[in-house]
Amino acid sequence: MTSELTTQEQFDAFAEEVARELGTHCRTAELTDYQRGLGRLIIDGDGRALRLAQPDERHPDRLKIHAALPDETKMTAPSIGVTARSARHVAREITRRLYPLHAEAAQQAAEITARQEAEESGRRAVTEAVAGALPGARIEEQYRRTRIIWQHDTRPPGSRGPVQVDSVTVVVGASGEGVQAEVSGRPSSMIAMLAAFAQASQG
Numbered sequence: 001m002t003s004e005l006t007t008q009e010q011f012d013a014f015a016e017e018v019a020r021e022l023g024t025h026c027r028t029a030e031l032t033d034y035q036r037g038l039g040r041l042i043i044d045g046d047g048r049a050l051r052l053a054q055p056d057e058r059h060p061d062r063l064k065i066h067a068a069l070p071d072e073t074k075m076t077a078p079s080i081g082v083t084a085r086s087a088r089h090v091a092r093e094i095t096r097r098l099y100p101l102h103a104e105a106a107q108q109a110a111e112i113t114a115r116q117e118a119e120e121s122g123r124r125a126v127t128e129a130v131a132g133a134l135p136g137a138r139i140e141e142q143y144r145r146t147r148i149i150w151q152h153d154t155r156p157p158g159s160r161g162p163v164q165v166d167s168v169t170v171v172v173g174a175s176g177e178g179v180q181a182e183v184s185g186r187p188s189s190m191i192a193m194l195a196a197f198a199q200a201s202q203g
Contacts, residue, residue: 005038005054005084011039011052011054012028015042018042018052018087018094019042021087021088021091021092022091022094024044025045026042026044026045028040028041029041029043031051036053036055037057038054039051039052040052048067048068050066050068051065051066051068053065061083061085063082063083064079065080065094065098066079067079067099067101067102070109071109071113074109075108075109075112078098080093080098122177123172123173124176126172126176127146127148130170130179131148134148134170136150145172146171147170147172148172149167149168149169150169151165151166151167152167165185166185166186166189167183168181168182169181169182170182
């Protein structure tokens, strides 16, 4: 027998029943970020969260259940469709079908986070080294890379005339394993810089 779920109060009560059937110290809470229809959040004792939703009021017995992830910008949260035959049926389908997907997605999310943190750490170390060699440089963080810009006005203090700038722009790659540099300015400065670079490379 399908449960009657046409009001938020009925849906909240049904979610409470599902939480009891799931066990694992489950509790329910308001689903604040859902606008399309009826919804409720179920959170278990381990902090694992599920979003129960009724996306189409024309089919009140059809539920969509999403497994919430800590950061859903990195990957899509898994979900299943379930008929609201009974709270026990919904809980059984969550345990049988959604929890394994949730565990797999949480593992993948943790691996992505670990990779990104290692990548950012490597990039940050190289950025600090480059910025240390270019005192006064400006640092701009971009998606998976860092741009370092150093500029120096070569005119003697107090002199007038066109601005003469030596500049170095360095882009540090995603994990800091490579950098790309672009330099411009007076020939004397550039030749001295290239000579120093060649000498250092041979040393």
